[in-house]
Amino acid sequence: MIEVRNLRKVYPGGTEAVRGIDFEVETGEVFGLLGPNGAGKSTTIGMLTTTVAPTSGTAMLAGFDVTRQPLAARAVSSVVFQDAVVDRSLSGRRNLELHARLWRVDGREAAARIDEIAAGLGLSRLVEREVGTFSGGERRRLELARALVSRPRVLFLDEPTVGLDPRIRAELLDVIADLRARFETTILVTTHYLDEAERLCDRIAVMHAGRIVALDTPDGLRAELGPELVEMRARGNPTAALDVLRARGVAGDDAFALGATLTIPLHGVGASAAISVISELDLASAISTREPTLDDIYLQLTGDRLAEAA
Amino acid sequence: MSAISPALHAPTALSLRAGMLDPLGTLARRRFQLTVRTPRELVVPLLTPIMFALVIAPALRVALHTAASYESFVAIGTAGLLIPLNTMFAGIGVIVDRHEGAQRELLAAPVPRALLVVGNLLVAFAVTALQLAVLIGVAVARGIHFDATASGIAWFVAAAGLFTIGMYGIAEILASRVPKQEEYIARVPAIAILPWFLAGSLFPISALPVFLTWAAKFLPLTHGLALMRYGLLGDASGLHNIWGMSSTTGMASLSLAVVGVFALALTVVAIRVFTRSAVN
Numbered sequence: 001m002i003e004v005r006n007l008r009k010v011y012p013g014g015t016e017a018v019r020g021i022d023f024e025v026e027t028g029e030v031f032g033l034l035g036p037n038g039a040g041k042s043t044t045i046g047m048l049t050t051t052v053a054p055t056s057g058t059a060m061l062a063g064f065d066v067t068r069q070p071l072a073a074r075a076v077s078s079v080v081f082q083d084a085v086v087d088r089s090l091s092g093r094r095n096l097e098l099h100a101r102l103w104r105v106d107g108r109e110a111a112a113r114i115d116e117i118a119a120g121l122g123l124s125r126l127v128e129r130e131v132g133t134f135s136g137g138e139r140r141r142l143e144l145a146r147a148l149v150s151r152p153r154v155l156f157l158d159e160p161t162v163g164l165d166p167r168i169r170a171e172l173l174d175v176i177a178d179l180r181a182r183f184e185t186t187i188l189v190t191t192h193y194l195d196e197a198e199r200l201c202d203r204i205a206v207m208h209a210g211r212i213v214a215l216d217t218p219d220g221l222r223a224e225l226g227p228e229l230v231e232m233r234a235r236g237n238p239t240a241a242l243d244v245l246r247a248r249g250v251a252g253d254d255a256f257a258l259g260a261t262l263t264i265p266l267h268g269v270g271a272s273a274a275i276s277v278i279s280e281l282d283l284a285s286a287i288s289t290r291e292p293t294l295d296d297i298y299l300q301l302t303g304d305r306l307a308e309a310a
Numbered sequence: 311m312s313a314i315s316p317a318l319h320a321p322t323a324l325s326l327r328a329g330m331l332d333p334l335g336t337l338a339r340r341r342f343q344l345t346v347r348t349p350r351e352l353v354v355p356l357l358t359p360i361m362f363a364l365v366i367a368p369a370l371r372v373a374l375h376t377a378a379s380y381e382s383f384v385a386i387g388t389a390g391l392l393i394p395l396n397t398m399f400a401g402i403g404v405i406v407d408r409h410e411g412a413q414r415e416l417l418a419a420p421v422p423r424a425l426l427v428v429g430n431l432l433v434a435f436a437v438t439a440l441q442l443a444v445l446i447g448v449a450v451a452r453g454i455h456f457d458a459t460a461s462g463i464a465w466f467v468a469a470a471g472l473f474t475i476g477m478y479g480i481a482e483i484l485a486s487r488v489p490k491q492e493e494y495i496a497r498v499p500a501i502a503i504l505p506w507f508l509a510g511s512l513f514p515i516s517a518l519p520v521f522l523t524w525a526a527k528f529l530p531l532t533h534g535l536a537l538m539r540y541g542l543l544g545d546a547s548g549l550h551n552i553w554g555m556s557s558t559t560g561m562a563s564l565s566l567a568v569v570g571v572f573a574l575a576l577t578v579v580a581i582r583v584f585t586r587s588a589v590n
Contacts (some may be wrong), residue, residue: 038525049418053589075420085414087340089347101336102419146415 001028001154001186002048006056009043017043020057026186027153028081030176032191032201034298036227039207042082042192047160048188049079073264075103078147079156082190084139089134092123094150095131103150110149117145121175137168144172148179155179157189161196169196176200194294196280204294208302212307218294225265225292225300230274232284234260241283248281250274258301263296330380333421333486337429344403344411345433358395359445361386361510363452370512382456382543385449387511389470390535392528394477394502400434402586405491424581427482431577434478435471442470446542457544466541468566473534474572477502479576485579486587505531516551527552533565 003024009018018040025031032039046052048059051068051266058065064072078099086095093114100110118124121141129140140160157176161169177200179185191197197204198218206214206221214221234241239259245251245264250273255264262284266274271289278284367384407413416426450456458466480501488494508522509515509531515523526532536548542564549561 050590051414051417071420071422074418077418079415079418081414085412087344087412088410089344090340094343098340098412099419102416103452104332104420170486209365286522 001025002031002188003058003060004044004048005058007059008046008055009040009047009052010055017210018047021205021207021210021212022206023212023215025186025188027186027235028180029202030180030187030189030200032189032197032204033207034191034194034197034204034294035207038209040210041172041207042158042206044183045079045188045190049077049156050074052154053278068267069227076152077154077156078103078152080140080143080147080158080160082158082162084143086131086139086146089130092118092127092129092131092134095142096127096146099146100149105150105257113149113151114145117148121145122171136163140164140168140172144175153186155185155187157187159192160188161191161193173199194298198294206298206301213301214297221294221297222292225296226267227291228266228289229268229292229296230262230264230271230287230289232262232264232278232287234262235271235283235285238262244281244283245278248277250277254300258299263299265292265296265300312473326371331453334425334429334432337416337421337425338432338498341403341430341433345400345437356389356441356444357386358391359392359441360448362391362446363449363454367449367454368452379455379543381449381454383539383545384512385445385454386539386542387506388443388445389505389538390509390511390531391436391503392445393470393474393489393534394506394531395498396438396441397434397474397477397481398484398498398502400430400478401485402491402494404430404482404485405488408485409457411586419542423585423588425494427577427581427584431478431480435474438474453556458542459544462541463542465562465566466538469534469537469541469569472566472569476530476569476574479573479580482580483576483583486583497550505529508532510535510548510551514547514551523551530569533568537562537565537569 002023004021004023006019006020008016008020021040021044022032024192033044035041043052047054048061048066050066050073054067055306060066061073062076064076065246088099090098095116096114097110100114105113114127115124118127121144123138123141125143126138126142131142134142140163144160151185160176161172164172165300173196176189180187180200189200201218203215203217204221205212216224223231234257238260242251242255242257242262245255245262250269251262251264252267255262257263264274275287275289278287318385363385367388369379370384371380415421423523446456484494484497484501488497506519508518508526509529510526515532518526532548532552539545539548540558546558546561549558553561553564555561
């Protein structure tokens, strides 16, 4: 449904926001682009929605080339932007109707869909109000409702839950999950919330500095670090401690240090054996074991904690 | 929240091409609703033409001891201020759309982006036409005399219409190039008001120093005003001051061509600039 080949964007001034990325998204799949601000996620969505002109490469939506057939590509897709993109002085219903008309939805059909979607998203009592009076969560729901009015084959969600309170965020995630489960809507979502990515996405591409540095299912990504890892606070020089543990066969190439904290994925070494070696060498002031998370993957790939970078 | 039920649809290339102009009405209707969402926003712009016709033109005639025909001269001259001001202020909506409105949603819609510019133009054109009609209507009610024939009205409408289109093109270009409203508004006097003083609005361009008379001949507004006066007053002196030819129709046709080229060129450039700036 989405096919991206060597897609690249260099902005005027020379900033290379996206550096030749490749990925495919199957029909009905929820695909996550994960990464900190500036990673190139929004530029990628911009190119796929034809609001940013690619410098080179190709991108296809439902078989339509976004550069050569932009109208057709836009007709099969909708987007919920990261920022508020609404006509505040118009009513919620008018914003929804506008989308329906521009996407050529028949008038009667549009009215029925608007009522259904507004009810589904808890907007029925709000849609007659001016959007300028909506809260942030209400406006976000309206924007999601608007994107659904045209029944898109491809739905782009650019940081859809930023700024929402936990309850509304959870409800929105349910709605998005429902789209995938029931109607095979292909969804490309960008986020820097790990729990959101794990909950929603069938596959995740981790972006860093304009490149995709990892692409797999959430379980697949975590599996790269093995079933368990040791996290320890180094007593002395963390780099030296890491070198010692590598020499002793406890740490592999995928172990990494962040400040005084060492994260050591365990491959072929049991947790108790690893802790025993670390204790014997008196390398740690604190030590624990746990299962790997996506944050560990991100940290290992980029050297930054995702939440901090975001 | 409960479940919702999107389904799938796939447009054909044929249906997209066939219905390419359909959304124009939707875009124009949206712009109109944003422009005149309260009665105040519809009524306030009408105060300017009413003020000119009822107060300023008669006051100028009394103060300058001129003939009644000067009121007619100034009434048409007022149109030369009304059109640039109205179209330039319409351009502010483009900046608001970009920063606080739904411009990106429109850019992601399956409509040619040129229609976004044309939709805005239609509304600016309609509001300007309303203001011009009020100006002329109030002037007539005030006793200002116009000597219009059917063909004269056609010259007036063509000149005013094409000049409005060209000026809106300037507004769109500026709005696409200038990042903030404050910077946009700071440029309005130089674009909308300065030429008005040079284009024969309050006095014939022949009254200007020679080099300014020549400069005035290159202003589209000079041609527009000369045509509008020719149309509604039967006064070809403005055209003669520009062209110096014996054929009135020939001079009018040349001036109309100037205003037409102005309108066409600025509209084409406005669409190009908007489209490029919107995706970068």
